[in-house]
Amino acid sequence: DWGTLHTILGGVNKHSTSIGKIWLTVLFIFRIMILVVAAEKVWGDEQQDFVCNTLQPGCRNVCYDHFFPISHIRLWALQLIFVSTPALLVAMHVAYRRHEKKRQFRKGDQKCEYKDIEEIRRQRFRIEGSLWWTYTSSIFFRLIFEAVFMYAFYFMYDGFRMPRLMKCSAWPCPNTVDCFVSRPTEKTVFTIFMIAVSSICILLNVAELCYLLTKFFLRRSKKAGNSKQQPNHENKEETKQNEMNELISDSCQNTVIGFSS
C-alpha cells in the first residue's frame, strides 16, 4: 500500500533539506505514481501472453521462468521500498529527540524553552550534531540501495532492452523454440524511463551529500573563527537587524511590510 508509505515519508519531509524534499517529490510522482498508474498494467499480462511456438506442456512455464527470474515490476517495487526506508532512521531519531524534550518539559526543567507540548511536537529540528550523522548515513544507504538495484537489473536482464523474440532450449522443450514476449516496445520505454529517473535520484542524493558535507565544514570553520572573539549584546542586535534586512530585500516584492521596527 503506497499510501501508507506516503504518510510515513511525509512526516520525514519536514526535517529534510530542500534537495531531500525535491528527491521525495521525484520519488513519489515520477516513480511510485508511474509504477502504479502505468507500468503495472503493461506488465499485467506478462505471463499469460508469453507465447512459445510449441505444444509441449511445461515448456512455456520453464522458458518464462528462465528469461524472467523476477519480474521488472517486483524489482522496482522492492527498489522503491528499500530506497525509501533509510528515511525512517531519520524519523526515528527525530521522534527520540522529541521524546527527550517532552520528558524535560514534564520534569519542569529550567533549561527547556518551550511553552507547551504542542510546540515540541511541531518544532522542526536543525540538521546538526547526531541528527546530521543519522541523516548522512540515511542518504548513504539510499545511494547504495539504488546502485545495487540498478546493477541487479542490468545483470539479470543483460541491458535494458526487451527483445520481441527469445530462443529457449530448457528441458522439457524438445529443441530450440521461439518464445514471444508481450508488449516488448512499451516495456522497453518504461524500463528506460524508470532507469532515467533512478539516475536522477542518484544525482540528487549525491548533491545532497555534498551539500551536507559543505555545510558541516563551513559550520566548523565558523565556530573556530567565533571562539576567538567575545560575543556581546551589540553584535547580536546588529546581526538580527542584518538578517531582517536581508530577508526583506530577498523577497522584497512579495513580503512587503509596513510597520515600524
Place this chain on the structure above:
Amino acid sequence: MNWAGLYTVLSGVNRHSTAIGRIWLSVIFIFRIMVLVVAAESVWGDEKSAFTCNTQQPGCNSVCYDHFFPISHIRLWALQLILVTTPALLVAMHVAYQQHQEKKLLLLTGHGDAKHMEEVKKHKMRISGSLWWTYVCSVVFRLLFEAVFMYIFYMLYPGYQMMRLVKCEAYPCPNTVDCFISRPTEKTIFTVFMLVTPSVCIVLNMAELVYLVVRACARRSRHNSNPSSGKSSFYGHKHSSEYKQNEINQLLTEQDGSLKDMLRRNSGLQEKGDRCSAC
C-alpha cells in the same frame, strides 16, 4: 498514491495561480484525468486480449500487436498528464520557500504568535518578482511538454483514426496476415476528444503567458512613471549598500503589500478591499 494524490498536491497550487491557471487546472482534471480514468481505460482495457489475427502461428499475434502499438494510447496520455501537471510543483515549492521566509521575518520582528503564522499560511501570494519568473517558467514547461507529447503521438500514430483492419507481415507470421483491432470507432472518438482537450490547454497556457507578460509590462511602466520610485530602477546597482537600505526604507513605507495588510487587519485598522483574484 494515484490521481487523487496528484489532485491534492495541485489544489494547493491552485490558490496562487491566475484565473486562467485555475481554468486550465479544471480542464485538466475534469476533461482529461477524469475522462481518462472513467472512460478511456475501460475502452482500451481489452486492447491486447481482443486483438485478433487471422493465423494459428504462435507469436504472430503478440508481434503484430507490438508492431502496431509500440506504446498504448492510455499510457501515453497518463505520462502526458503527469508530466504536464508537474511544473506546477515548481511554483508550489517557491511559494513554500517564500512563506518560510515570511515566517522567519515575523519571528525576528516579534510578531511570531500563532495568529500571524496562520495568516502567513492562508494569505495569497502576489505573482511578482522571482515568483513571476518561476510561474512563467512553469507555464513554458507545460506548453513544451504538451507540444512534445502531441508530436510523439503524431509520430507514433499518424492520423487520428483507428483502423478496423491492419495487415501485418512481421516474423513469425508466415505471410501477410489480417489483424483486427477491438472497438476501433469508440477508440477514434476518444482519441479525437483527447486531441482536442490538449489543444484547448495549449491555447489556455499561451493566453496565460501573454496575460502575465502584459501585466508585468504594465506594472513596470506604472513603476517607472511613479516619481517616488526614483533610484530603485530594475537595472540599478543592486549590490550597493545604499541602494539596499533605500529599498528597505521604501518597502517599509510602501502603500500596498499583502503582509502589511495582514498586520494592519490584526491591529484593528481599516481593511483594504479584496484583491482581484487574477492579480
